[in-house]
Amino acid sequence: MITTxxxxxxxxxxxxxxxxxxxxxxxxLSASMSETERAETLAAINAALNxxxxxxxxxxxxxxxxxxxxxTLSVRRPGRLRFEYDDAPMLxxxxxxxxxVRDTDLETTDRVPxxxxxxxxxxxxxxxxxRDAIVRDVWEQDGFVYVGIEDRDEEVQGSALFLFxxxxxxxxxxxxxxxxxxxxxxxxxDVETGVSLDPRLFVLDxxxxxxxxxxGR
Numbered sequence: 001m002i003t004t005x006x007x008x009x010x011x012x013x014x015x016x017x018x019x020x021x022x023x024x025x026x027x028x029l030s031a032s033m034s035e036t037e038r039a040e041t042l043a044a045i046n047a048a049l050n051x052x053x054x055x056x057x058x059x060x061x062x063x064x065x066x067x068x069x070x071x072t073l074s075v076r077r078p079g080r081l082r083f084e085y086d087d088a089p090m091l092x093x094x095x096x097x098x099x100x101v102r103d104t105d106l107e108t109t110d111r112v113p114x115x116x117x118x119x120x121x122x123x124x125x126x127x128x129x130x131r132d133a134i135v136r137d138v139w140e141q142d143g144f145v146y147v148g149i150e151d152r153d154e155e156v157q158g159s160a161l162f163l164f165x166x167x168x169x170x171x172x173x174x175x176x177x178x179x180x181x182x183x184x185x186x187x188x189x190d191v192e193t194g195v196s197l198d199p200r201l202f203v204l205d206x207x208x209x210x211x212x213x214x215x216g217r
Contacts, residue, residue: 038138041145042130048169049127052077057191059083064182073188078125079114080202093204094119100204109204118160118176121149140166 033041055075062068071085079096089105098111099119114120121133129135129149136148136159145164151157158178165172173187 033138033140038135039130041138041140042135042147045145045147045164045169046127046129048164049122049171050077052193054195054197055191055193056195056197057188060187060189062185062187064184074197074201075123076197076199076202077123079123081119081123082201091204093202094123095202095204102204116155118156118174120156121160122162122171143167144172145169 032038052075054077055073057073058070059073060068060070069085069088071083071088074082074084079094081092081094081099083090083092085091089103091102091104093100093102094114097114099114099117100109100111102109114123121127121129124132129147132152133149134152136150137146138148139146143166145166146161147164148159148161150159158176160177161175162171163173164170170191171188173185175183175185177183
Protein backbone atom coordinates (compact mmCIF):
# COMPACT_ATOMS: atom_id res chain seq x y z
CA MET A 1 0.00 0.00 0.00
CA ILE A 2 2.80 2.39 0.83
CA THR A 3 4.27 2.20 -2.68
CA THR A 4 0.91 2.94 -4.27
CA UNK A 5 0.34 5.76 -1.82
CA UNK A 6 3.64 7.39 -2.65
CA UNK A 7 3.21 6.81 -6.36
CA UNK A 8 -0.15 8.53 -6.53
CA UNK A 9 0.12 10.73 -3.41
CA UNK A 10 -3.39 9.53 -2.66
CA UNK A 11 -4.77 10.07 0.81
CA UNK A 12 -6.05 6.57 1.53
CA UNK A 13 -7.19 3.32 0.00
CA UNK A 14 -10.20 3.85 -2.23
CA UNK A 15 -13.66 2.74 -1.13
CA UNK A 16 -15.69 0.14 -3.02
CA UNK A 17 -17.72 2.75 -4.85
CA UNK A 18 -14.59 4.11 -6.52
CA UNK A 19 -13.20 0.74 -7.57
CA UNK A 20 -14.11 1.15 -11.23
CA UNK A 21 -13.03 4.78 -11.58
CA UNK A 22 -9.70 5.85 -13.00
CA UNK A 23 -9.70 9.24 -11.30
CA UNK A 24 -8.46 12.43 -12.88
CA UNK A 25 -8.01 11.49 -16.53
CA UNK A 26 -4.84 12.63 -18.23
CA UNK A 27 -5.31 15.24 -20.98
CA UNK A 28 -5.50 13.80 -24.48
CA LEU A 29 -2.41 13.92 -26.67
CA SER A 30 -2.28 16.83 -29.08
CA ALA A 31 0.22 17.11 -31.96
CA SER A 32 3.64 15.76 -31.00
CA MET A 33 6.74 17.90 -31.34
CA SER A 34 9.50 17.25 -33.85
CA GLU A 35 12.65 15.63 -32.49
CA THR A 36 14.47 18.98 -32.57
CA GLU A 37 11.64 20.81 -30.78
CA ARG A 38 11.38 18.02 -28.26
CA ALA A 39 15.10 18.10 -27.43
CA GLU A 40 15.09 21.89 -27.07
CA THR A 41 11.98 21.82 -24.89
CA LEU A 42 13.32 19.09 -22.60
CA ALA A 43 16.59 21.02 -22.22
CA ALA A 44 14.64 24.14 -21.20
CA ILE A 45 12.57 22.15 -18.69
CA ASN A 46 15.68 20.54 -17.22
CA ALA A 47 17.27 23.97 -16.83
CA ALA A 48 14.15 25.38 -15.15
CA LEU A 49 13.94 22.50 -12.66
CA ASN A 50 17.67 22.57 -11.92
CA UNK A 51 17.41 26.32 -11.37
CA UNK A 52 15.06 25.85 -8.42
CA UNK A 53 16.66 26.15 -5.01
CA UNK A 54 13.51 26.49 -2.93
CA UNK A 55 9.84 26.57 -3.85
CA UNK A 56 6.58 26.90 -1.98
CA UNK A 57 3.05 26.64 -3.38
CA UNK A 58 -0.51 25.76 -2.57
CA UNK A 59 -1.69 22.51 -4.11
CA UNK A 60 -4.99 20.89 -5.01
CA UNK A 61 -4.96 17.11 -5.13
CA UNK A 62 -7.61 15.15 -6.97
CA UNK A 63 -7.57 11.51 -5.86
CA UNK A 64 -8.63 8.49 -7.93
CA UNK A 65 -12.14 8.61 -6.40
CA UNK A 66 -12.38 12.25 -7.67
CA UNK A 67 -12.34 13.66 -4.15
CA UNK A 68 -10.06 16.65 -3.67
CA UNK A 69 -8.02 18.15 -0.88
CA UNK A 70 -5.66 21.09 -0.50
CA UNK A 71 -2.45 21.89 1.28
CA THR A 72 0.99 23.47 1.11
CA LEU A 73 3.95 22.12 -0.84
CA SER A 74 7.48 23.08 0.20
CA VAL A 75 10.56 22.09 -1.83
CA ARG A 76 14.28 22.45 -1.23
CA ARG A 77 16.31 20.92 -4.02
CA PRO A 78 17.91 18.55 -4.30
CA GLY A 79 15.80 15.86 -2.75
CA ARG A 80 13.72 17.61 -0.12
CA LEU A 81 9.96 18.07 -0.22
CA ARG A 82 6.99 18.38 2.13
CA PHE A 83 3.28 17.93 1.37
CA GLU A 84 1.28 19.28 4.31
CA TYR A 85 -2.48 18.73 3.96
CA ASP A 86 -5.03 21.18 5.33
CA ASP A 87 -7.75 18.79 6.41
CA ALA A 88 -6.34 15.28 6.15
CA PRO A 89 -4.39 13.18 8.67
CA MET A 90 -1.49 12.77 6.24
CA LEU A 91 1.99 14.28 5.96
CA UNK A 92 4.49 13.42 3.21
CA UNK A 93 8.15 14.39 3.68
CA UNK A 94 11.23 13.66 1.58
CA UNK A 95 14.52 14.18 3.43
CA UNK A 96 16.71 13.73 0.36
CA UNK A 97 17.01 9.95 0.41
CA UNK A 98 13.67 8.55 1.59
CA UNK A 99 10.05 9.65 1.38
CA UNK A 100 8.04 9.23 4.57
CA VAL A 101 4.26 9.13 4.84
CA ARG A 102 2.80 9.79 8.28
CA ASP A 103 -0.81 8.95 9.09
CA THR A 104 -1.60 10.76 12.33
CA ASP A 105 -4.88 8.90 12.79
CA LEU A 106 -3.18 5.50 12.62
CA GLU A 107 -0.01 6.83 14.27
CA THR A 108 2.14 5.21 11.59
CA THR A 109 5.10 6.38 9.50
CA ASP A 110 6.12 4.42 6.39
CA ARG A 111 9.17 5.08 4.24
CA VAL A 112 10.38 4.20 0.76
CA PRO A 113 13.45 5.30 -1.22
CA UNK A 114 12.99 8.61 -3.04
CA UNK A 115 14.27 6.91 -6.19
CA UNK A 116 11.24 4.61 -6.24
CA UNK A 117 8.73 7.49 -6.44
CA UNK A 118 7.84 9.97 -9.22
CA UNK A 119 9.14 12.76 -6.98
CA UNK A 120 12.68 11.71 -7.91
CA UNK A 121 12.23 12.98 -11.47
CA UNK A 122 11.84 16.58 -10.23
CA UNK A 123 13.98 16.43 -7.08
CA UNK A 124 17.14 14.78 -8.43
CA UNK A 125 20.36 16.71 -7.93
CA UNK A 126 20.89 16.85 -11.69
CA UNK A 127 17.50 16.69 -13.41
CA UNK A 128 17.73 15.26 -16.92
CA UNK A 129 14.35 13.86 -17.89
CA UNK A 130 15.51 12.40 -21.20
CA ARG A 131 18.35 10.55 -19.48
CA ASP A 132 16.48 9.40 -16.40
CA ALA A 133 13.15 8.37 -17.92
CA ILE A 134 11.52 7.01 -21.03
CA VAL A 135 9.84 10.06 -22.55
CA ARG A 136 6.57 8.84 -24.04
CA ASP A 137 5.71 12.13 -25.70
CA VAL A 138 6.11 15.90 -25.55
CA TRP A 139 3.54 18.34 -26.86
CA GLU A 140 2.31 21.90 -26.36
CA GLN A 141 -1.33 22.81 -25.90
CA ASP A 142 -3.33 25.67 -24.33
CA GLY A 143 -0.27 27.38 -22.87
CA PHE A 144 1.29 24.25 -21.35
CA VAL A 145 4.02 21.83 -22.33
CA TYR A 146 3.07 18.23 -21.58
CA VAL A 147 5.75 15.62 -20.85
CA GLY A 148 4.69 12.00 -20.45
CA ILE A 149 7.30 9.71 -18.88
CA GLU A 150 7.93 6.23 -17.53
CA ASP A 151 10.86 4.89 -15.52
CA ARG A 152 13.71 3.30 -17.48
CA ASP A 153 14.60 0.91 -14.66
CA GLU A 154 11.01 0.12 -13.58
CA GLU A 155 11.75 1.19 -10.01
CA VAL A 156 8.78 3.55 -10.31
CA GLN A 157 5.66 1.62 -11.28
CA GLY A 158 3.13 3.28 -13.58
CA SER A 159 3.63 6.55 -15.46
CA ALA A 160 3.53 10.31 -15.01
CA LEU A 161 2.44 13.30 -17.07
CA PHE A 162 3.99 16.65 -16.08
CA LEU A 163 2.63 20.02 -17.22
CA PHE A 164 4.90 23.06 -17.49
CA UNK A 165 4.11 26.67 -18.36
CA UNK A 166 4.92 27.05 -22.07
CA UNK A 167 6.65 30.42 -21.55
CA UNK A 168 8.55 29.97 -18.27
CA UNK A 169 8.72 26.15 -18.04
CA UNK A 170 7.58 26.40 -14.44
CA UNK A 171 6.05 23.17 -13.16
CA UNK A 172 2.28 23.65 -13.01
CA UNK A 173 0.71 20.25 -12.34
CA UNK A 174 1.17 16.54 -12.81
CA UNK A 175 -0.82 13.35 -13.20
CA UNK A 176 0.42 10.02 -11.84
CA UNK A 177 -1.11 6.74 -12.98
CA UNK A 178 -0.22 3.69 -10.91
CA UNK A 179 0.05 0.05 -11.93
CA UNK A 180 -3.70 -0.44 -11.38
CA UNK A 181 -4.52 2.45 -13.79
CA UNK A 182 -5.64 4.76 -10.97
CA UNK A 183 -4.76 8.38 -11.68
CA UNK A 184 -4.11 11.20 -9.23
CA UNK A 185 -3.65 14.88 -10.17
CA UNK A 186 -1.67 17.52 -8.31
CA UNK A 187 -2.15 21.15 -9.40
CA UNK A 188 0.00 23.97 -8.04
CA UNK A 189 -1.19 27.50 -7.26
CA ASP A 190 0.53 30.66 -5.98
CA VAL A 191 3.99 29.28 -6.71
CA GLU A 192 6.92 31.16 -5.15
CA THR A 193 10.59 30.35 -5.69
CA GLY A 194 13.68 31.46 -3.81
CA VAL A 195 11.78 31.55 -0.52
CA SER A 196 13.30 31.04 2.93
CA LEU A 197 12.36 27.61 4.30
CA ASP A 198 13.13 26.12 7.70
CA PRO A 199 15.36 23.02 7.18
CA ARG A 200 13.31 21.24 9.86
CA LEU A 201 10.37 21.09 7.42
CA PHE A 202 12.19 18.24 5.67
CA VAL A 203 12.91 16.12 8.74
CA LEU A 204 10.30 13.63 9.92
CA ASP A 205 11.23 11.49 12.89
CA UNK A 206 9.32 8.36 13.75
CA UNK A 207 6.88 8.73 16.65
CA UNK A 208 8.91 6.54 19.00
CA UNK A 209 11.99 8.70 18.39
CA UNK A 210 10.03 11.80 19.34
CA UNK A 211 8.75 10.08 22.47
CA UNK A 212 12.30 9.11 23.47
CA UNK A 213 13.41 12.72 23.15
CA UNK A 214 10.53 13.86 25.35
CA UNK A 215 11.63 11.34 28.00
CA GLY A 216 15.18 12.64 27.74
CA ARG A 217 16.71 9.44 26.34
